Amino acid sequence: MADIENQRLMIKVARLYHTHGMRQTDIAERLQISQSRVSRLLTQAEEAAIVRTVVAVPRHVHAELEEQIERLYDVSEVHVVDAVSSRQDELNRDLAHAMAALLNEITADTPVIGFTSWSQTLRLAIDALQPMRTHTERVVELLGDLGPPDLQHDAARSTQRFATLTGAQPVFLRTPGVVTSVEMKDLLLSRDLHARQALEMLDSIDLALVGIGANTVDPALSPGDNFFTEEQFAAMRERGAVGEVCLHFLDEHGEPIADGLDDLVVGVTMQQLRSARRRWAVAGGVRKHEAIGAALRGGWIDTLVTDVATGEHLVATG
Template structure:
């Protein structure tokens, strides 16, 4: 079910109030930060006072974790953190909760004339895009798939539909990467690109991305993806972990300190490189769950992302990462 308009409004009021009253930004600075007009910021501040969100301090509505979000923002230098009260949710229910939380974040993100990169095979992003209303008067430039096809043909088709739907919602041109996400050899990758101008265009478009929407992986094959199906094999994932990998973004591996884990596997991937990701002005990640704590910590430490949507358990682990550091460095 799509988040209500009131939920999105509450989120916007709380964010504006936080920036104005706690961080001390003036209205023009908030307008630039959130892609709003100054008049829009003023209306949200007035509405926040009317709803009781602002008194002498910012009082978030029930279910919001502003103090936890602010602590993570300050610890890792992130632009925004949005924490979902997930409790004991796991699996698909956690995926759906994260997707619902992502939708109002996307609705408040400036997209006009932006080129948007999308990891359309992420289940959470697929769920969010499926419930995302059209952006009014949307004028995005393009929506670029950031990784080639992975998994079975049915999963590849679902990813393509997600890209098409997001492009429709944002008014951008879809740029598909209809090529295997992982190939057997670097020579095969070169031969494939030599004969496919559309794949070359998609990869070239990644040099000019303004906004990235991505998941974060735990350096393992996660269902419904199966190792070896246009995807790394179990042995390849194990080799990456043996080199210190604890997570990945777009199948580019990171160690516990957020540093790239370089290997020959990089040459087998058709997708965005970490150097390209680093240059993107805004990088929104959505990920959560116990199995991804180390991966999300790595992404935050390395500042590969600047906006994070996650669950409350993961958020608390980011503020107390000692056990993760110790266990991952022993691997």
């Protein structure tokens, strides 16, 4: 019982401090506890992941590099951040926090947000996100399930959390993200009204949080596990693919590669993605350099969050 009461007090203190903007001294006076206890409770709230903090990087720290990329690729916004490490896991976390800070700045209404829930970096961004001020009605998954059950669970949890933070209804796409045949896809969709409705909602995306992938099997996924096989990736490389956007392959110029593989994807189409009012992506690291460049050249994203090394590569190859 004492633990439950302490947790309730911790949540109350966290809300007063982070949501209502009260000073610690005022919280202590209101709740009739010491200021030192208020401080300890706030620390405990962070350690328990009840409060997720985001380091807000000042805008335009790398203004010249950002402007160069925006000019070269004719893109609306580029945000370049310093990563503490080139290790992909640490880089993803830095990029995710930068994306979370950017999402928290949205004030315009975004009734329908398309969300690439299988993207590890985007899931980390949602973990770091604070409640958003925008008006959102639905958060719709852009792709069906990819990978093993634990990844599918993480993806669904992230979609649910994102919807909660925006005050929206989550719309899940609980079908395989990649199927083995067009006939299988047609059969699955014919029996799943919810999946068909989710796919129809993607006709009217106000903000698409886009996933960018290298032209190899993602380290978090297994070939053929609701995903493309090694042979399919090899075939696309032979046809000139350098990466993919929401599982749609692109050549170095950002042009889609017409192939039957598009028909095996259960998720957002290239036409739906192109029609989205805004298309944001967060990606970086050597492994994705070519894919990010292709996505920019093809106009598949209009806002990019990336790291310094990737930004410099984009300028050098632009």
